[in-house]
Amino acid sequence: MSMSFGKIIATARYLPEKIVTNDDLAEWLDTSDEWIQSRTGIKQRHIAEAENTSDMCSQVAKKLVDHTTIDPLSLDFIIVATMSPDYTSPSVACQVQGQIGATQAMAFDVTAACAGFVYALATAENFIRGGMRRGIVIGGEKTSKLLDWHDRSSAVLFGDGAAGVLLEATEEPSIIKQMLRADGKQSQALTAGYHANKNIFHEETETSPALTMDGRGIWNFALNDVTKSLKEFVGEESVDYYLLHQANKRIIEKIARKMSEPLEKFPMNLMNYGNTSAASIPILLDELVETKQLSLNGKQKIVLTGYGGGLAWGNLLIQL
Secondary structure (H helix, E strand, C coil), rough: CCCCCEEEEEEEEEECCCCEHHHHCCCCCCCHHHHHHHHHHCCEEECCCCCCHHHHHHHHHHHHHHHHHHHHHCEEEEECCCCCCCCCCCCCCHHHHHCCCCCCCEEEEEEEEEHHHHHHHHHHHHHHHHCCCCCEEEEEEEEHHCCCCHHHHHCEEEEEEEEEEEEEEECCCCEEEEEEEHHHCCCCCCCCCCCCCCCCCEECCCCCCCCCCHHHHHHEEEEEEEHHHHHHHHCCCCCCCEEECCCCCCHHHHHHHHCCCCHHHHCCCCHHHCCCCCHHHHHHHHHHHHHHCCCCCCCEEEEEEEEEECEEEEEEECCC
């Protein structure tokens, strides 16, 4: 029996309607549009109001099903990468499965923060290599509910949104190579959504549910560990585009220089969306497919690189 491989046959995204500009944030934060843009490249972000993470992810799944006219019953799996689920249980993926009627699909979430989509897509590819035929992978985040909106160091950085892909089995490799890494010794460099450690026998008074981040530590991690592994991963491979996690324009520019690659190979959209964590790479991918800068025809080679809380990071080499 010949081995099957996962190929992306469709992409989709969903962004909430509300847009919050840097000037909007300056109404209650000690900041300005110039301060935020000069340090991050971010101009605005989308913020979900009544919608939760599962609502946005379900919209993405519905678009993928509608655009390809597949029967939801033909889906073998739904994987959602998120660090901002509606609940600890049920998973967002199970909620999406129910929303689109994909009753034959197994469903679960992957929690790897900003590396989540890369982790989830690698997992999906391995399922297809194991015999499954079709599935959906989504990165979706409502980071706005994790933030302290009066903390200038984090409130200006993040946004909400969701995007994903439909994978189908093919005879030729499409996701050519994967590298997944983690460094749990630096786990406290980015934390969010802490559940208080308490029960009837123990009461914890110190809690920190809001997102906290060691900005300098993450910066060094991205420019050292992530860049080193990316160089190792790419080797002598000729790459058309690098789709990096959209966290900070200056980080992407520095990685491009360290890779000795032109900045044109590193498309960016973070100016419009901010850091959408696990959703950032698939949102960018769908935009590039929509504008025909990328096409799902098997001719272009791209690298997806996610990195963030965990600390976790990963690379995928894909021939679209």
